[in-house]
Amino acid sequence: MTQTKPTADTESQEPVTPSVPFVRALLRNPTMVTFAVLLAIIAAFSILAPDTFTQRSNFTQLAQNVAILTVVSVGTTFVIITAGVDLSIPSGIVLGEVFAVHALKLIGTGGDTTAADVTADQTKAWYILVALAGALLAGLIIGTINGLVVAYLKVPPLLATLGTLGAGLGAALILQNGVNTATYALDPLGHGSWIAAVPNLIPIALVVVVAGFILLHMAVFGRHTFAIGSNPEAARRAGINVERHLLKVYIIGGVSAGFAGFLSVAYFSTTSIGGHSTDNLQAITAVALGGTSLFGGVGSIIGTLIGVWIPAVLKNGFVITGVQPYWQDVAVGLVLIVAVWFDQLRRRTRNRG
Amino acid sequence: MSKPVLGAYRVVKTFGHVRALRHASFEAFPGEVTALVGDNGAGKSTLTKVLSGVYSPDEGEVRIDGNPVRLSDPHDAKARGIETVYQDLALAPDLDAAGNVFLGRELRRFGILHNHPEMRRRTATAFRDLGVGLVQDMRAPVAEFSGGQKQSVAIARAAMWATKVIVMDEPTAALGVIQTANVLELVERIRDKGIAVVFISHNLPQVLQVADRIEVLRLGARVARFRRGEADVDRLIAAISGAYANEANEESS
Numbered sequence: 005m006t007q008t009k010p011t012a013d014t015e016s017q018e019p020v021t022p023s024v025p026f027v028r029a030l031l032r033n034p035t036m037v038t039f040a041v042l043l044a045i046i047a048a049f050s051i052l053a054p055d056t057f058t059q060r061s062n063f064t065q066l067a068q069n070v071a072i073l074t075v076v077s078v079g080t081t082f083v084i085i086t087a088g089v090d091l092s093i094p095s096g097i098v099l100g101e102v103f104a105v106h107a108l109k110l111i112g113t114g115g116d117t118t119a120a121d122v123t124a125d126q127t128k129a130w131y132i133l134v135a136l137a138g139a140l141l142a143g144l145i146i147g148t149i150n151g152l153v154v155a156y157l158k159v160p161p162l163l164a165t166l167g168t169l170g171a172g173l174g175a176a177l178i179l180q181n182g183v184n185t186a187t188y189a190l191d192p193l194g195h196g197s198w199i200a201a202v203p204n205l206i207p208i209a210l211v212v213v214v215a216g217f218i219l220l221h222m223a224v225f226g227r228h229t230f231a232i233g234s235n236p237e238a239a240r241r242a243g244i245n246v247e248r249h250l251l252k253v254y255i256i257g258g259v260s261a262g263f264a265g266f267l268s269v270a271y272f273s274t275t276s277i278g279g280h281s282t283d284n285l286q287a288i289t290a291v292a293l294g295g296t297s298l299f300g301g302v303g304s305i306i307g308t309l310i311g312v313w314i315p316a317v318l319k320n321g322f323v324i325t326g327v328q329p330y331w332q333d334v335a336v337g338l339v340l341i342v343a344v345w346f347d348q349l350r351r352r353t354r355n356r357g
Numbered sequence: 358m359s360k361p362v363l364g365a366y367r368v369v370k371t372f373g374h375v376r377a378l379r380h381a382s383f384e385a386f387p388g389e390v391t392a393l394v395g396d397n398g399a400g401k402s403t404l405t406k407v408l409s410g411v412y413s414p415d416e417g418e419v420r421i422d423g424n425p426v427r428l429s430d431p432h433d434a435k436a437r438g439i440e441t442v443y444q445d446l447a448l449a450p451d452l453d454a455a456g457n458v459f460l461g462r463e464l465r466r467f468g469i470l471h472n473h474p475e476m477r478r479r480t481a482t483a484f485r486d487l488g489v490g491l492v493q494d495m496r497a498p499v500a501e502f503s504g505g506q507k508q509s510v511a512i513a514r515a516a517m518w519a520t521k522v523i524v525m526d527e528p529t530a531a532l533g534v535i536q537t538a539n540v541l542e543l544v545e546r547i548r549d550k551g552i553a554v555v556f557i558s559h560n561l562p563q564v565l566q567v568a569d570r571i572e573v574l575r576l577g578a579r580v581a582r583f584r585r586g587e588a589d590v591d592r593l594i595a596a597i598s599g600a601y602a603n604e605a606n607e608e609s610s
Contacts, residue, residue: 218470224463224471227460227471231460239460241431242460243432244460301450302451
């Protein structure tokens, strides 16, 4: 095609991204980098420990281990795409656990340190639903507070959610008098497998991932989330109610944490008021590894899924190959820095226009 | 002669002690580019914001097709067919062209999903009609576009939605020579579709080139109006600086 007339076409032929197609593609899509890293890690361990690492049971175990983190990371992806951050995830999870057992206590089915608990075969489906409602309510409360404070009071998300992190964990300790509560009422969910010997947590996490994918990438809601993270003023002028949308996004973050708390209490059969303290950082790591930009406007659920798996596979592989598993932390830290560096490069390159 | 599609009549707008507009009037006609010129502080911005619904006037009125209206906010103005292209463009750099064009007005499927292929198709068609050539594929985020291309996307977006008027605030201020020429061509094509274009610029040769009418604002009031060919740069400067007026000063201040 020849251009003779100086139209807008000609100016666009200036290369605005590096001309090497490979580099260009990488910079365009950081998710591909992390996906390649994940495949490389899996390939390496498959060679190093072909008998143990590649077993189906090992991958099932891995998937089950990451299920809870996957759920909160999906919620965190939305928050980070708005150029926000949610540090309050641990309080959402722990309060979710606590509200779940308190909900069980309310209907008189165990969930109390002194009362007799139901056993796994005594429990009923509606007990599980009651616990779920309790956990989701906890997440809703934390998320709503986060959203109101960030969107309407304009408190920077880092500090707003740091506040609800401390406050939520404190509230959980108060409600529990500082001790954990065991319950077996949720065992059929946490330890059962409804589908072909696959532990329940895996299909549940998968449903959350699919729902998150549809909401973020296919729904108008997700489109607006990207727009707000990209340029809130543009979103506002386009008629989007930015504050209300941010509130909804933080509610998604809170509710996903509450739901993770529900899964946690179902899986571990107890609350863990002292646990989950680094789940927020793990989720942020996963999201950032997956190519979601901490500056907002860019990100994907698939990337987050990959980002959740990289640390898990590393740890698992190190254990199997007899390397000290602490190397996982070192490796993940380095990969994280490289991933964020790529994000920076990509922004710098494209913002020249 | 056609009637003004958008007009402001004897509009007063005061901010504290500052009277930004003192009985300012303005008219824009369908199928014509009306330039609004004036020195810094003459009230161009304020008048623009009154026309696009950001401010409501303290006195005077805005009329659309001759009917007095009260624009409550920019969305109200948009709903009545008046689009504004802001100087900062208000694009979301991480979204592609179609994402920006349809931002806040997405085509939907099943109520909540967006219909991106259709939005992309309609954007491509509209860009083709307007002669906005974008070689880069329609999937690229607009952050990768050059300044002129971004400006074209912002203007084309306004052109797709405006049924009556597009207000452009300094659309060529940040552009190079060729990009400016492209944008001016685009302005003319939009005008030829029968839309009234309100063109705010400091660049007087450019104004003389593109405008069918020129209205000069000074100290918050209109002091001169010209048709195409009636003015030259010297006369415009005289009007802007107060040495020339062809309209009675409606208020002695």
